[in-house]
Amino acid sequence: xxxxxxxxxxxxxxxxxxxxxxxxxxxxxxxxxxxxxxxxxxxxxxxxxxxxxxxxxxxxxxxxxxxxxxxxxxxxxxxxxxxxxxxxxxxxxxxxxxxxxxxxxxxxxxxxxxxxxxxxxxxxxxxxxxxxxxxxxxxxxxxxxxxxxxxxxxxxxxxxxxxxxxxxxxxxxxxxxxxxxxxxxxxxxxxxxxxxxxxxxxxxxxxxxxxxxxxxxxxxxxxxxxxxxxxxxxxxxxxxxxxxxxxxxxxxxxxxxxxxxxxxxxxxxxxxxxxxxxxxxxxxxxxxxxxxxxxxxx
Amino acid sequence: xxxxxxxxxxxxxxxxxxxxxxxxxxxxxxxxxxxxxxxxxxxxxxxxxxxxxxxxxxxxxxxxxxxxxxxxxxxxxxxxxxxxxxxxxxxxxxxxxxxxxxxxxxxxxxxxxxxxxxxxxxxxxxxxxxxxxxxxxxxxxxxxxxxxxxxxxxxxxxxxxxxxxxxxxxxxxxxxxxxxxxxxxxxxxxxxxxxxxxxxxxxxxxxxxxxxxxxxxxxxxxxxxxxxxxxxxxxxxxxxxxxxxxxxxxxxxxxxxxxxxxxxxxxxxxxxxxxxxxxxxxxxxxxxxxxx
Numbered sequence: 001x002x003x004x005x006x007x008x009x010x011x012x013x014x015x016x017x018x019x020x021x022x023x024x025x026x027x028x029x030x031x032x033x034x035x036x037x038x039x040x041x042x043x044x045x046x047x048x049x050x051x052x053x054x055x056x057x058x059x060x061x062x063x064x065x066x067x068x069x070x071x072x073x074x075x076x077x078x079x080x081x082x083x084x085x086x087x088x089x090x091x092x093x094x095x096x097x098x099x100x101x102x103x104x105x106x107x108x109x110x111x112x113x114x115x116x117x118x119x120x121x122x123x124x125x126x127x128x129x130x131x132x133x134x135x136x137x138x139x140x141x142x143x144x145x146x147x148x149x150x151x152x153x154x155x156x157x158x159x160x161x162x163x164x165x166x167x168x169x170x171x172x173x174x175x176x177x178x179x180x181x182x183x184x185x186x187x188x189x190x191x192x193x194x195x196x197x198x199x200x201x202x203x204x205x206x207x208x209x210x211x212x213x214x215x216x217x218x219x220x221x222x223x224x225x226x227x228x229x230x231x232x233x234x235x236x237x238x239x240x241x242x243x244x245x246x247x248x249x250x251x252x253x254x255x256x257x258x259x260x261x262x263x264x265x266x267x268x269x270x271x272x273x274x275x276x277x278x279x280x281x282x283x284x285x286x287x288x289x290x291x292x293x294x295x296x297x298x
Numbered sequence: 299x300x301x302x303x304x305x306x307x308x309x310x311x312x313x314x315x316x317x318x319x320x321x322x323x324x325x326x327x328x329x330x331x332x333x334x335x336x337x338x339x340x341x342x343x344x345x346x347x348x349x350x351x352x353x354x355x356x357x358x359x360x361x362x363x364x365x366x367x368x369x370x371x372x373x374x375x376x377x378x379x380x381x382x383x384x385x386x387x388x389x390x391x392x393x394x395x396x397x398x399x400x401x402x403x404x405x406x407x408x409x410x411x412x413x414x415x416x417x418x419x420x421x422x423x424x425x426x427x428x429x430x431x432x433x434x435x436x437x438x439x440x441x442x443x444x445x446x447x448x449x450x451x452x453x454x455x456x457x458x459x460x461x462x463x464x465x466x467x468x469x470x471x472x473x474x475x476x477x478x479x480x481x482x483x484x485x486x487x488x489x490x491x492x493x494x495x496x497x498x499x500x501x502x503x504x505x506x507x508x509x510x511x512x513x514x515x516x517x518x519x520x521x522x523x524x525x526x527x528x529x530x531x532x533x534x535x536x537x538x539x540x541x542x543x544x545x546x547x548x549x550x551x552x553x554x555x556x557x558x559x560x561x562x563x564x565x566x567x568x569x570x571x572x573x574x575x576x577x578x579x580x581x582x583x584x585x586x587x588x589x590x
Contacts, residue, residue: 033389040386041403044466048406050429051418067432109319112312120312121304128313135324137575139523141544142568145551145561146330147323148341169323172316201308230411232526237552248411252530255417262421269414276409284402291405291467292474 048273055079055266062262078267082254086268087242091250098160098246099228102167106224107217109168110175115205117176118183119191129180135173144237151238162238163246167228175220178290182216183209219290222283229276247272328568334561341557352562361538362563365546366570368453372542373521373574375457376464377514383465384510387472388498401473405466412463416530419459420446423531446532449539456528456540463527468513475509476502511582515575522571543567 054062055078056071082088113132117125147166148157156162186209194204235249245253251272255265280287335352337345356362390397407415422429423445434442445455479502487497503510525544528534534541534549541549547567551560 033394037386037389037394037400040465041400044404044406044462047418047422047429047462050422054421063427066436067427067429109316113316116309116312119303120309122306122309128317131317131325132320135320137519137571138324138328139544139567139571141523141525141547142331142564142571143324143327144548145334145341145557145564146327149330149334149557150322150327165319166323169319172320176316195302199302201302201305205312226409230413232411232413232529233548248413251417252413255420262427265417265421269417273410273414277406280406280409287409288402288405288470291408291470 051266051269054262055270057263057266059260059262075263078263079271081264082267082271086254086258086264087245087250088247088254088268088271090243091245091247092271094160094244095229095246095248098163098167099225102164102171102228103221103224105164106168106171106175107220110172110179110220111210111213111217112205113172114176114179114183115209118180119188119209120201129176132173132176135170136177140170140233144233148237157238158240158244160239160244163234166234166238167231171224171227175224178220178223179213179216182213186212219286222279222287223290225279226276226287328565331561331564331568334558335565337558337561339558339561340555341551342555345558348558352559353565355559356562356566361541362543362546362566364538365534365541365543366566368540369522369524369542369544370518371453372457372460372524373518376460376517376521379461379465380468380510380513380517383468384472384503386465387469387476388502390469391473391476392494397473401466401469403466404469407463407465408467410463412526413530415459415463416527419462420531423455446540447536449536452532452536452540456531459527459531460524468517471509471513472506475506479505511579514582515578518578519571519575522567522574543570 050067053069053071054067056074056076058075061069061071113128116122117129147162151157151159151162156165190208191204194208199208230248231246232248232252235246236252239245239249242250251268254268258264334345336347336349338348338351339345390401394400410418421427423431425431425442425444425447428445430445431442443451443455446452448455483501483505484497487501492500523544524542525548528540528542529545529548532540534545543563544567547560547563550556550563
């Protein structure tokens with residue numbers, strides 16, 4: 001699978017010379033095609049524009065005026081209200097911490113495993129790789145009750161450690177899958193030369209191999225960040241105190257409490273999605289590549 | 299060479315932490331789910347062994363099979379919609395200007411949490427103030443549907459945000475696979491006078507059949523696991539009309555405290571997922587897989 005991702009799609013422009021011989025018919029055809037593609041683009045984006053618009057409206061405006069109108073007097077106060085009244089500040093901070101810690105552990109552990117499997121020689125490497133790969137086929141909900149019980153028995157319920165451990169375990173398969181694809185493409189010569197020079201395995205891993213994998217590491221970091229930031233079930237099941245909850249669960253609770261205050265709900269939703277949108281705006285190429293590489297996880 | 303690189307101690311050190319984590323948090327729990335299914339247990343008190351009672355109940359439980367059917371139905375919808383995504387990807391991957399920009403736009407919803415998508419669509423579907431019904435009223439529709447509150451259409455309504463969320467994902471994958479098809483083959487076919495539809499049908503699609511197969515598995519097995527969006531949007535309602543396997547399991551365990559029966563449902567979910575994966579693979583590998 002992952003091979004696909006590393007083939008960049010720059011050749012689209014190389015094929016341009018074909019359209020010099022366009023007839024009127026093909027032009028109309030292209031026109032219809034672009035119209036359809038454009039409509040789909042609008043459908044994909046407009047709900048978010050609509051969300052932004054109503055996040056700045058008063059209830060009177062939402063209920064009384066056209067849903068497509070711009071807010072008359074933008075209610076930025078909705079954002080202040082969401083940020084303070086809904087504990088969104090706490091949730092936001094928790095989300096950042098859990099996401100960062102879990103991503104770091106996942107990527108480091110996955111790199112160790114991938115190195116040992118693709119670079120070192122041992123009998124059970126195929127079996128162990130299979131165990132990691134098969135992990136992504138397991139439906140999370142089939143593990144939920146036993147996980148709850150295991151964490152309860154070691155006093156990790158309502159403790160962020162349970163969340164971080166779960167994120168790491170459930171993201172290891174996809175991370176290892178992406179890394180394995182990349183490790184298999186890097187040549188072994190440098191490492192072999194290092195062995196000849198008497199380098200230790202640890203030095204080879206940390207000083208030679210790991211630095212070579214930085215491009216794919218950044219891809220896995222982004223994929224992991226998106227999954228962790230958006231995760232819902234673990235937090236909703238294992239954490240009960242408001243002080244520990246993440247923004248995804250916090251938003252859900254907040255909306256449940258403020259059912260009728262559309263402006264505040266809209267503002268809360270906007271706050272929860274803005275970081276992801278900013279990340280996408282800055283790193284869209286890497287994210288698209290990462291998703292193509294991580295296609296096996298839905 | 300092999301000496302240093304087959305150091306048992308280092309291998310253990312590198313592999314063990316991650317291995318322990320997935321054994322402890324993924325593999326042991328799925329075995330335990332099956333085991334807990336043999337118990338009468340409220341999650342807090344002591345477990346009482348009741349043999350196969352929960353599983354016998356599960357097999358006869360109409361609600362469970364109804365939720366399984368809903369999950370499968372979503373899987374079928376998702377599989378059918380793959381055709382649309384494939385057509386769009388074929389268009390985007392065939393020298394369309396702005397294809398790169400468009401597929402990035404299409405992907406945006408995929409990046410949002412299912413909770414945010416659920417809450418947003420709860421507003422979009424709102425019968426009086428939602429975007430869809432306000433638009434329908436403007437267009438002169440007198441009695442617009444109640445969407446999520448109507449048990450006859452709720453499952454179809456739910457599928458709209460699902461398509462909205464995942465369309466970009468499938469398009470990205472198909473697009474990447476299509477860009478991998480060797481250009482020489484397409485050029486050769488063109489010289490032989492093949493039209494774009496023939497090229498797509500006879501060359502491109504067979505060449506990416508491996509990817510298509512994986513996507514069919516993903517669409518169906520992914521649908522069997524749907525939870526977040528449905529939990530947020532309808533909670534399985536109205537009256538169980540949008541209940542899926544995962545939401546049924548969650549309600550039994552974490553709302554009704556039937557942890558024993560909930561575990562049995564969880565085990566049923568696992569078994570059905572594995573059977574479906576095996577079945578689809580079996581059905582789709584009869585055709586020859588083309589490698590490139």
